[in-house]
Amino acid sequence: MVEAGQIALTVVMGVFLLAVAAFLTRFEDWRSYAPIASGGGYVGEQTGQAHQEKPSGISRWLTTVDHKDIGILYGLYGLTAFAWGGIAVLLMRTELATPTEAIIGANFYNALLTTHGITMLFLFGTPIIAAFGNYFIPLLIGADDMAFPRINAIAFWLLPPAAILIWIGFPLAATDIGIAPAETSWTMYTPLSVEQANPGVDLMLLGLHLSGVSATMGAINFIATIFTERGDEVGWERLDIFSWTMLTQSGLILFSFPLLGSALVMLLLDRNFGTMFFAVEGGGPMLWQHLFWFFGHPEVYILVLPPMGLVSLILPRFAGRKLFGFKFVVYSTLAIGVLSFGVWAHHMFSTGMDPRIRASFMAVSLAIAVPSAVKTFNWITTMWNGRLRLTAPMLFCIGFVQNFIIGGVTGVFLASVPVDLVLHDTYYVVGHFHFIVMGAIAVAGFAGIYYWFPLFTGRMYQKTLAKVHFWTTMIGSNLTFFAMLFLGYGGMPRRYATYLPQFTDWHLVATVGAFIMAFGQLVFVWNLVTSWLEGPRVGSGDPWDLEDDGLKTKEWTWFERKRETAIATDGGEPNEQDVRTDGGEPSGEETGSRSGRRSEEE
Amino acid sequence: MDEQPGLSDEYRKASPWPVFVAFGLAIFEVGIVMALFPVAVGGLLLFVGSVVGILRESGYVADPWKGLVTASVICLAVGGAVALTTTNAVRLRGIAVLVGGLLVLLAGVFGSFWEPAAA
Numbered sequence: 203m204v205e206a207g208q209i210a211l212t213v214v215m216g217v218f219l220l221a222v223a224a225f226l227t228r229f230e231d232w233r234s235y236a237p238i239a240s241g242g243g244y245v246g247e248q249t250g251q252a253h254q255e256k257p258s259g260i261s262r263w264l265t266t267v268d269h270k271d272i273g274i275l276y277g278l279y280g281l282t283a284f285a286w287g288g289i290a291v292l293l294m295r296t297e298l299a300t301p302t303e304a305i306i307g308a309n310f311y312n313a314l315l316t317t318h319g320i321t322m323l324f325l326f327g328t329p330i331i332a333a334f335g336n337y338f339i340p341l342l343i344g345a346d347d348m349a350f351p352r353i354n355a356i357a358f359w360l361l362p363p364a365a366i367l368i369w370i371g372f373p374l375a376a377t378d379i380g381i382a383p384a385e386t387s388w389t390m391y392t393p394l395s396v397e398q399a400n401p402g403v404d405l406m407l408l409g410l411h412l413s414g415v416s417a418t419m420g421a422i423n424f425i426a427t428i429f430t431e432r433g434d435e436v437g438w439e440r441l442d443i444f445s446w447t448m449l450t451q452s453g454l455i456l457f458s459f460p461l462l463g464s465a466l467v468m469l470l471l472d473r474n475f476g477t478m479f480f481a482v483e484g485g486g487p488m489l490w491q492h493l494f495w496f497f498g499h500p501e502v503y504i505l506v507l508p509p510m511g512l513v514s515l516i517l518p519r520f521a522g523r524k525l526f527g528f529k530f531v532v533y534s535t536l537a538i539g540v541l542s543f544g545v546w547a548h549h550m551f552s553t554g555m556d557p558r559i560r561a562s563f564m565a566v567s568l569a570i571a572v573p574s575a576v577k578t579f580n581w582i583t584t585m586w587n588g589r590l591r592l593t594a595p596m597l598f599c600i601g602f603v604q605n606f607i608i609g610g611v612t613g614v615f616l617a618s619v620p621v622d623l624v625l626h627d628t629y630y631v632v633g634h635f636h637f638i639v640m641g642a643i644a645v646a647g648f649a650g651i652y653y654w655f656p657l658f659t660g661r662m663y664q665k666t667l668a669k670v671h672f673w674t675t676m677i678g679s680n681l682t683f684f685a686m687l688f689l690g691y692g693g694m695p696r697r698y699a700t701y702l703p704q705f706t707d708w709h710l711v712a713t714v715g716a717f718i719m720a721f722g723q724l725v726f727v728w729n730l731v732t733s734w735l736e737g738p739r740v741g742s743g744d745p746w747d748l749e750d751d752g753l754k755t756k757e758w759t760w761f762e763r764k765r766e767t768a769i770a771t772d773g774g775e776p777n778e779q780d781v782r783t784d785g786g787e788p789s790g791e792e793t794g795s796r797s798g799r800r801s802e803e804e
Numbered sequence: 805m806d807e808q809p810g811l812s813d814e815y816r817k818a819s820p821w822p823v824f825v826a827f828g829l830a831i832f833e834v835g836i837v838m839a840l841f842p843v844a845v846g847g848l849l850l851f852v853g854s855v856v857g858i859l860r861e862s863g864y865v866a867d868p869w870k871g872l873v874t875a876s877v878i879c880l881a882v883g884g885a886v887a888l889t890t891t892n893a894v895r896l897r898g899i900a901v902l903v904g905g906l907l908v909l910l911a912g913v914f915g916s917f918w919e920p921a922a923a
């Protein structure tokens with residue numbers, strides 16, 4: 203039996219390697235001969251002009267090292283992960299609609315809880331930020347590409363195997379080989395995570411490890427790119443705010459992800475090779491908590507800083523003025539970056555640590571609220587007396603600010619030791635961080651997607667649908683997460699599939715809110731897909747009329763140049779009409795006139 | 805279309821190697837941790853081969869076959885050290901690296917003779 207299995211595996215590996223070799227020879231052939239036989243089967247970028255440097259079809263996406271393609275890949279990947287994380291949480295919320303274990307078992311609930319957290323943080327959050335970074339940092343700073351295009355591609359391609367390993371416990375549980383999804387929660391606290399014998403945990407740890415390697419490679423690339431690849435005219439004083447936040451974020455990744463990687467390896471060793479890093483005789487469970495949160499707290503700022511950068515970049519463009527106090531937004535970014543390494547133990551206040559140490563972590567945690575507030579005030583002041591244009595990206599930016607305020611203020615309360623001792627491990631904490639991770643981070647991501655949609659598709663989204671998406675997301679998230687805060691005040695502990703009857707009402711509210719949000723995301727995907735395929739072409743390289751306020755940034759200049767040269771070589775598009783953008787003008791033409799526009803593509 | 809001003813014409817926007825570097829690393833890790841001998845060996849071959857491939861493509865090594873031989877020395881040293889100093893299950897992993905290293909060495913030597921001037 204075992205022998206047969208080994209032989210079968212060997213055969214499978216052999217066949218796989220042969221297939222790879224065959225693919226590679228084909229590709230090498232293409233590389234040697236294609237430039238001579240120009241034209242032919244190679245597609246260019248949606249401009250009608252053939253580019254011989256990329257192969258066609260699926261190979262193009264498998265082999266690309268172009269930062270824009272990789273950005274798109276990251277984006278698709280992130281949204282796929284977002285969908286799976288969302289489905290997982292909908293199953294959980296359905297279970298939580300009733301106090302008893304009615305729909306899914308407690309173990310399945312725990313598995314979903316684990317996969318939801320890990321998926322959203324590592325497979326959606328970090329990659330969706332990398333999507334924006336890859337696509338736009340080189341354009342914003344006037345670089346040709348990322349500093350290390352191939353490393354960029356390697357970093358991306360580590361992610362699909364990571365996702366497979368993290369998720370594979372679910373399909374494997376249906377077989378009888380004894381592998382189930384992990385039930386460790388995203389914090390993977392020892393001794394629980396050491397004692398769960400299920401190999402599904404090992405697979406998940408491996409997947410996480412790979413995603414960490416990927417994030418680290420990406421971060422090195424961003425740092426190198428921003429330091430060395432800036433265009434001649436882009437000095438540090440002219441670096442845009444999004445690049446500043448990506449630079450800081452990459453620094454945080456560089457110092458925290460390798461630590462997570464090492465801690466994961468230690469955990470794997472404890473589980474499989476008999477080491478005792480986290481056993482009571484060794485470092486004990488507290489060692490894990492310290493290592494994990496030394497990574498874990500910076501991780502939350504890794505996730506929030508670039509979205510803050512997106513908002514700082516986008517919001518002023520629809521307020522008709524420059525970002526108020528630009529310098530201070532940059533300084534506060536750097537301050538948060540430094541401080542975020544000094545607060546990790548606020549996740550461990552209730553572990554019985556020395557009260558003096560606890561007090562100092564409380565002080566630093568309260569201090570970190572100051573730079574966060576600086577940013578908030580700057581966003582509000584930017585809008586104050588501004589000429590606001592309530593387009594979809596702007597709405598999402600304002601939604602970000604609102605949710606960030608609630609998430610931030612609840613965080614400040616948690617940072618205070620006496621309050622935390624009451625609220626720790628309740629739904630209050632869940633409410634706090636969801637206001638930030640969903641209410642702010644994801645919402646800023648939506649703002650970015652809508653803002654740049656014309657740039658990366660050449661088309662405009664459907665603005666009514668975008669507004670439906672906005673309102674369902676805002677109403678849904680506030681219903682759900684306020685209900686969680688109230689549940690926490692009532693003492694509802696987190697991470698349970700069942701609860702006491704007195705919590706039913708707020709849980710029901712939270713479930714309803716979750717489904718409202720889910721509906722909004724369906725609208726979002728629909729809008730994205732249909733507009734990408736057949737939305738109206740944008741009529742100018744400056745669809746948001748940023749020029750009027752002198753607020754145009756480099757990526758739009760690039761877009762303009764791309765359009766001009768594309769039209770020149772195409773001979774133009776005769777029936778191209780000026781498509782009005784989502785600027786508060788009369789609506790109705792966007793869905794109407796999108797026939798017959800598939801013209802000269804490819 | 806002036807999408808990438810200032811780039812030389814030889815600049816390629818495609819490379820077949822990154823996918824396989826990444827998948828190779830992933831497969832190798834799974835093989836080692838889950839103690840699946842053929843998977844570990846296969847992953848190692850894919851990883852090492854692709855790393856040498858990408859290094860050649862970007863001009864860091866001139867001769868891919870020599871690159872393979874160098875890489876095999878590293879594998880043999882690491883695998884040998886693990887296999888010699890451990891027992892049982894861990895040793896099996898060391899042997900997997902050792903076997904992988906041997907195959908890489910074979911490929912490198914064979915390639916050097918059979919196709920002296922790398923295509």
Ligand code: HEM
Binds near residue numbers: 549574618626635638
């Ligand atoms: C204003 C600054 C912030 C402060 C002072 C703060 C404070 C805290 C504290 C003290 C906890 C621990 C609560 C407990 O477990 O008892 C906590 C949990 C958490 N915070 Fe924040 N926070 C802040 C901002 C953020 C941001 C920006 C994010 C996300 C990007 C975030 C994400 C989280 C997460 C994910 C947890 C829960 C971790 C877990 O136990 O699973 N926080 N926060």
Ligand SMILES: [Cu+2]
Binds near residue numbers: 499502545546548549
């Ligand atoms: Cu924290």
